[in-house]
Amino acid sequence: MKFSPLLSELVSALTCLPGVGNKSAQRMAFHLLERNREGALKLSSVLHNAMEHIRHCSRCRTFTEQPVCDICQHPQRQDSGLLCIVESPQDVLAIEQTSTFNGTYFVLMGHLSPIDGIGPQEIGLDELEQRFRSESIQEVILATNPTVEGEATAHYIAQLCNKYHIEASRIAHGVPVGGELEYIDGNTLTHAFSGRRKL
Amino acid sequence: MKFSPLLSELVSALTCLPGVGNKSAQRMAFHLLERNREGALKLSSVLHNAMEHIRHCSRCRTFTEQPVCDICQHPQRQDSGLLCIVESPQDVLAIEQTSTFNGTYFVLMGHLSPIDGIGPQEIGLDELEQRFRSESIQEVILATNPTVEGEATAHYIAQLCNKYHIEASRIAHGVPVGGELEYIDGNTLTHAFSGRRKL
Numbered sequence: 303m304k305f306s307p308l309l310s311e312l313v314s315a316l317t318c319l320p321g322v323g324n325k326s327a328q329r330m331a332f333h334l335l336e337r338n339r340e341g342a343l344k345l346s347s348v349l350h351n352a353m354e355h356i357r358h359c360s361r362c363r364t365f366t367e368q369p370v371c372d373i374c375q376h377p378q379r380q381d382s383g384l385l386c387i388v389e390s391p392q393d394v395l396a397i398e399q400t401s402t403f404n405g406t407y408f409v410l411m412g413h414l415s416p417i418d419g420i421g422p423q424e425i426g427l428d429e430l431e432q433r434f435r436s437e438s439i440q441e442v443i444l445a446t447n448p449t450v451e452g453e454a455t456a457h458y459i460a461q462l463c464n465k466y467h468i469e470a471s472r473i474a475h476g477v478p479v480g481g482e483l484e485y486i487d488g489n490t491l492t493h494a495f496s497g498r499r500k501l
Numbered sequence: 502m503k504f505s506p507l508l509s510e511l512v513s514a515l516t517c518l519p520g521v522g523n524k525s526a527q528r529m530a531f532h533l534l535e536r537n538r539e540g541a542l543k544l545s546s547v548l549h550n551a552m553e554h555i556r557h558c559s560r561c562r563t564f565t566e567q568p569v570c571d572i573c574q575h576p577q578r579q580d581s582g583l584l585c586i587v588e589s590p591q592d593v594l595a596i597e598q599t600s601t602f603n604g605t606y607f608v609l610m611g612h613l614s615p616i617d618g619i620g621p622q623e624i625g626l627d628e629l630e631q632r633f634r635s636e637s638i639q640e641v642i643l644a645t646n647p648t649v650e651g652e653a654t655a656h657y658i659a660q661l662c663n664k665y666h667i668e669a670s671r672i673a674h675g676v677p678v679g680g681e682l683e684y685i686d687g688n689t690l691t692h693a694f695s696g697r698r699k700l
Contacts, residue, residue, distance in 0.1 A: 305594065306565040308551050315547040318540030319518075320532040326520070331551070332591060333519040335564055336610070339552045341517030346552070348514040349545040352507050352530070353538045365534055366505040392531060395504065411535070 309335075361433070363409040363426050364391045373398075379406050383440035385433070387459060389413055389447055397445065405443075408433065413451040414458055425455070427462065434466040441469045448475050508534075560632070562608040562625055563590045572597075578605050582639035584632070586658060588612055588646055596644065604642075607632065612650040613657055624654070626661065633665040640668045647674050 305313065309331060316327035334342040358364065359371035366372070373379060373394070384405025388394055394407050410425040422428070433439070442463050446452035456472055463470035476494035477486055486494075504512065508530065515526035533541040557563065558570035565571070572578060572593070583604025587593055593606050609624040621627070632638070641662050645651035655671055662669035675693035676685050685693075 305590075306555070306567065306570065308547075308555055308566045309564055311547050312551040312555075315540070315544040318533070318537055318544055319529050321525070321528075328591065328594075329520075330518050332564075332589070334517070334548075334552070335555055338517055341514070342548055342552045345514040345517055346545045346548040348507075348510050349533075349541055349548070352511040353533070353541045353545070356505070356507055356511075356534055365508055365531075367507045368505065371505065390531070391504075392527065395527075 358411075359409075362407045363411055363429070364394055364407065374406055376406075379404060382406070383438060384443065385437075385439050385441070386443045386445050387430075387456075388445045389452065389455075393445065393447075403443075410446070410455065413446060413449075413455040415451050422458070427459070430459070431462065431466075434462070434468060439468050441471060444470060444472045557610075558608075561606045562610055562628070563593055563606065573605055575605075578603060581605070582637060583642065584636075584638050584640070585642045585644050586629075586655075587644045588651065588654075592644065602642075609645070609654065612645060612648075612654040614650050621657070626658070629658070630661065630665075633661070633667060638667050640670060643669060643671045 312331045313324065313327045316322055316330050317324060319327075322330070355367045356365050357367070359366045359368075359374055361370055361374040364371055364373075368375075382405040384403070385408055386397065386403055386405055387408045387410065388397070389410050389412060391409055391411075394409060397403050397407075408426075408430055412420055412425050414420060414422065414425060442459070444456040444459060446456045460470040460472075474497055475490065476497055477483065477490065483491075511530045512523065512526045515521055515529050516523060518526075521529070551566075554566040555564050556566070558565045558567075558573055560569055560573040563570055563572075567574075581604040583602070584607055585596065585602055585604055586607045586609065587596070588609050588611060590608055590610075593608060596602050596606075607625075607629055611619055611624050613619060613621065613624060641658070643655040643658060645655045659669040659671075673696055674689065675696055676682065676689065682690075
């Protein structure tokens with residue numbers, strides 16, 4: 303004999319969360335039933351709302367429930383002429399937390415990966431070209447991940463920038479601050495040396 | 502600048518799940534938005550349903566959406582005269598998976614813990630006494646956890662059984678099958694020795 307049908311359904315529905323298998327889902331289901339029914343009801347309604355209303359920003363493609371996100375609406379950011387290209391909305395958050403960048407973003411929602419059928423159109427490069435044509439962008443900062451696909455994507459977009467006579471730059475790769483040299487991988491060290499700056 | 506309000510709300514609602522902090526909640530929110538909106542909508546509705554309809558079985562106190570759970574309704578189990586007392590519905594599942602027990606259960610939903618204000622009433626011992634009075638129970642098997650609180654709870658219920666002239670037994674503690682003696686803690690080994698059986 304197993305759980306009651308509704309409880310089984312709840313456990314299996316919880317496994318849709320990333321990193322949650324059957325055992326964790328069971329633990330979550332029991333925890334919510336025993337100790338936090340209110341929280342679970344709130345989660346249920348917020349989840350429904352979010353899935354129904356959160357869409358992509360029509361300018362930068364990040365997640366937002368408005369037609370255009372707050373960052374894209376910011377007049378000062380629009381006038382900066384800086385456009386930072388990242389792979390995911392999480393990257394936007396990480397950059398925003400440093401408060402070092404005051405331009406607008408473009409979120410690819412992925413990277414070029416022909417083997418998975420992800421070409422320029424899937425990562426919104428036609429929309430990006432549209433922005434290159436219609437906005438006065440001085441510099442494009444390529445902040446895709448330092449992986450093979452991320453580098454390839456950055457390279458592809460750099461060529462695109464070239465076509466529109468827009469300056470393109472790539473974020474620096476090197477030894478992370480607070481890291482210890484002896485534990486840094488060779489690839490990163492090579493980058494750190496080739497990207498050295500005069501003091 | 503942070504996430505859009507609805508997205509922040511989703512992230513904070515997800516932290517009601519046990520073992521999910523802010524970072525994991527972010528990852529979950531983005532995963533659902535990017536890849537599994539359907540699953541999330543399903544989760545939302547199942548979650549709502551489960552929280553609204555799953556209550557405790559009126560006989561054994563396990564979770565069920567029916568007034569009396571399937572196990573308690575089973576005529577053969579009712580006639581067995583065996584009652585197994587466990588701390589949580591998960592324990593019922595664990596025992597059911599072995600198919601070794603064919604009686605009914607009583608789920609304490611916790612254990613005696615005076616320091617946390619959990620006394621006999623909170624773990625439903627008055628309902629249990631009611632069952633002792635109204636049903637013909639031959640044996641009560643105490644399968645609470647082998648912790649200090651679990652042992653104390655088992656001891657307390659054993660005294661209760663005594664009062665109603667019902668036989669009470671405790672599940673065996675000892676070396677787990679497949680375990681290696683050298684890695685077993687001393688307490689368990691002591692139990693294994695004192696609980697030895699003639700061959």
